[in-house]
Amino acid sequence: MIVADRKSLEEILGMVADREKILILGCKGCVTVCNVGGLKEAEILASTVRIARKKEGKPVEVAHRVLERQCDNEYVTQLADTVADYDAVVSMACGVGPQFLSEMYPDQVFFPAVNTTFFGGAVQHGVWEERCAGCGACGIHLFGGLCPIARCAKSLLHGPCGGSANGICEVHKDTACIWDAIVKKKMDTGHLEDLVAVKPFKDWRTARDGGPRRSIREELVKGNI
Amino acid sequence: MTETKSGSNLEKVLTAGHFAFTGECGPPKGANAQHLKEKFKYLKGSVDCVNMTDNQTAVVRMSSLAGCALMVADGLEPNFQMVCRDRNRLAMMSDILGAYALGVRNMLCLSGDHQSFGNHPEAKNVHDIDSMQLIALVKKMRDEGKFLNGEEIDVPPKMFIGAACNPFADPFEFRVHRLATKISAGADFIQTQCIFNMDKFRDFMKQVVDKGLHERCYILAGVTPMKNAGMANFMSKYVPGMDIPDSLIKRLKGVDKRDQAEEGIKIALEQIQEFKEMEGVAGVHLMAIEWEHKVPEIAERAGVLPRP
Incomplete structure (x- = not known):
C-alpha cells in the first residue's frame, strides 16, 4: 500500500491560517490502513485545528468527512454539492487525493495534510517500511524476492557495497542492508551462482524517468464504452 | 603480453612485473589549481600514477576530470575516479570520452x-548504473569501440580499468565472489580499501589466490598511514567500511603524541614490506590523506624508489 506521514500541526495551521471555514477530508484507502488519514484521524485533526485556532484568538469552523477513496472520481464526485461551502479543503489522502480533487473542482483550494512517503507495509504495529520503488519492471525473483532498487540506498544490482557492516546499511543504523540479506539467502539456499554474473543495464523508461506513466487496460476501456 | 590495452604507465609497470606503487590526491574545495600543483610536486617520481578522487565522501570539490587534466598537463599520470552517485550513463560515457581526449x-x-x-x-543521487556495470561499460567502450546502445565510437577510449574492493565489509565470505565478478566484468586492476586488519587481509588474499583471481587481475593493497591516534579513532568510528583493530590504536597511543606520526609511518612501512612478499599482491596503493608531502619519504623508506 501507499504509506504516508501526517504533516506537523504547525505546517497545517500555516496553510489554512487565513481560512475561516475548512473541511478536513479523510480517505478510506491506504491512509486509513496506515492510520494517518482515515475517519478517526480526520476527526482528531479537525478538533486539534479548532482548539489551536481558538487559542490563537482566530476561531475557525472545521468540518470533517471521509470518502471511500480520493483516487477514484466515482467517489470524488460525492463532494460536488458541498465543496463550495468551504474556504479550503485539507485532504488527508496520499498525494493522489488532493490532485483528483483539484482536477474535479478547479475553483476550490486543496491542501495536503500528509506527506506521501513510499510503497510498503507494516512490519510491526506502528512501523512501516518501504518495499517497492515502482520502477515498472519487477525483477525481485532475481534477488531472492528482495528488491535492491527500493531497499538499497544506492539501488545497487551487484551489492553489497563496501559500507555494509553486520547486516546494517552505512546510511542509517536502523536500516538493514538488503544486499546482506540477499547474499545470505542465496548462500543458505545454495544459489550463490545467481549473483556472480553481471546483470543487464536497467531500462529506466518504465520508471518515473520515462515521464509520467499511464496504465491502460484495453478490455476495461472498451467495456466502459 | 606485448601489446597493452591502454598504454598507461601503470599498465606498463604491472605487465612488466614490477611492484606497483600508486598514490592519491584529493582535488581542492575550490578552483585552486595552484594548490593542486603543489601536491603534484610531492607525487612526481614517487608513484606510478595518482588517483584523482571524485567528490570523495560526497563533499563537493573540483571535478576529478578537471583535476586529471591538470595532472596530465603537469606531466603526472592520473587515475580518473568516477562514482555512480553523481552521473547517469550519458554523463559517464561523455566524461570517459573527454578524459581520454585529455590524455587520461x-x-x-x-x-x-x-x-x-x-x-x-539534501542532494538527489543518480545510481543509474552501479560500479560493476560501470566497469563493463568502460570495457565495452574500449574493447568493442561501442557505446552502451551499440553505436560505434569515433576513436574509442582505451582505458586501463580499475575497481575497488573492500575485503573488510560484510558478508566477508561473499567479498571474494564480488571481486571475481568485478574481474569478470572487466577490471584490469584492483585497489583495495585501506587495510589495517592484516590478519583478515591475509585470510582474504588466501581466498583470492585459491581462486586464481590474482592471475586474472593486478591487486594493489591499500595503505593509509595514520597521522595520530585521533585519526585512527575517528576513522574507526565514522568512516564506513573501516576495520581498525584496537591493537593498532593502542600502538599509536603507546608513543608520545609528538611521535605518533612517525609511528603511523612505521606501521605503513611494515605493511608495505609484508605486501611485497604476499602472494597475489601486485603493488601498493598509498592513500596519504592530506599528507601528500610525506609520500616521497614513505616511498624512499619503503624501498620502492626509483620508480620504473
Whole structure:
C-alpha cells in the first residue's frame, strides 16, 4: 500500500491560517490502513485545528468527512454539492487525493495534510517500511524476492557495497542492508551462482524517468464504452 | 603480453612485473589549481600514477576530470575516479570520452559514498548504473569501440580499468565472489580499501589466490598511514567500511603524541614490506590523506624508489 506521514500541526495551521471555514477530508484507502488519514484521524485533526485556532484568538469552523477513496472520481464526485461551502479543503489522502480533487473542482483550494512517503507495509504495529520503488519492471525473483532498487540506498544490482557492516546499511543504523540479506539467502539456499554474473543495464523508461506513466487496460476501456 | 590495452604507465609497470606503487590526491574545495600543483610536486617520481578522487565522501570539490587534466598537463599520470552517485550513463560515457581526449589512460570505477555523508545531504543521487556495470561499460567502450546502445565510437577510449574492493565489509565470505565478478566484468586492476586488519587481509588474499583471481587481475593493497591516534579513532568510528583493530590504536597511543606520526609511518612501512612478499599482491596503493608531502619519504623508506 501507499504509506504516508501526517504533516506537523504547525505546517497545517500555516496553510489554512487565513481560512475561516475548512473541511478536513479523510480517505478510506491506504491512509486509513496506515492510520494517518482515515475517519478517526480526520476527526482528531479537525478538533486539534479548532482548539489551536481558538487559542490563537482566530476561531475557525472545521468540518470533517471521509470518502471511500480520493483516487477514484466515482467517489470524488460525492463532494460536488458541498465543496463550495468551504474556504479550503485539507485532504488527508496520499498525494493522489488532493490532485483528483483539484482536477474535479478547479475553483476550490486543496491542501495536503500528509506527506506521501513510499510503497510498503507494516512490519510491526506502528512501523512501516518501504518495499517497492515502482520502477515498472519487477525483477525481485532475481534477488531472492528482495528488491535492491527500493531497499538499497544506492539501488545497487551487484551489492553489497563496501559500507555494509553486520547486516546494517552505512546510511542509517536502523536500516538493514538488503544486499546482506540477499547474499545470505542465496548462500543458505545454495544459489550463490545467481549473483556472480553481471546483470543487464536497467531500462529506466518504465520508471518515473520515462515521464509520467499511464496504465491502460484495453478490455476495461472498451467495456466502459 | 606485448601489446597493452591502454598504454598507461601503470599498465606498463604491472605487465612488466614490477611492484606497483600508486598514490592519491584529493582535488581542492575550490578552483585552486595552484594548490593542486603543489601536491603534484610531492607525487612526481614517487608513484606510478595518482588517483584523482571524485567528490570523495560526497563533499563537493573540483571535478576529478578537471583535476586529471591538470595532472596530465603537469606531466603526472592520473587515475580518473568516477562514482555512480553523481552521473547517469550519458554523463559517464561523455566524461570517459573527454578524459581520454585529455590524455587520461586509467580509470577507477566506484559506486560512491552516499550523499548523506557529505556536505550536501539534501542532494538527489543518480545510481543509474552501479560500479560493476560501470566497469563493463568502460570495457565495452574500449574493447568493442561501442557505446552502451551499440553505436560505434569515433576513436574509442582505451582505458586501463580499475575497481575497488573492500575485503573488510560484510558478508566477508561473499567479498571474494564480488571481486571475481568485478574481474569478470572487466577490471584490469584492483585497489583495495585501506587495510589495517592484516590478519583478515591475509585470510582474504588466501581466498583470492585459491581462486586464481590474482592471475586474472593486478591487486594493489591499500595503505593509509595514520597521522595520530585521533585519526585512527575517528576513522574507526565514522568512516564506513573501516576495520581498525584496537591493537593498532593502542600502538599509536603507546608513543608520545609528538611521535605518533612517525609511528603511523612505521606501521605503513611494515605493511608495505609484508605486501611485497604476499602472494597475489601486485603493488601498493598509498592513500596519504592530506599528507601528500610525506609520500616521497614513505616511498624512499619503503624501498620502492626509483620508480620504473
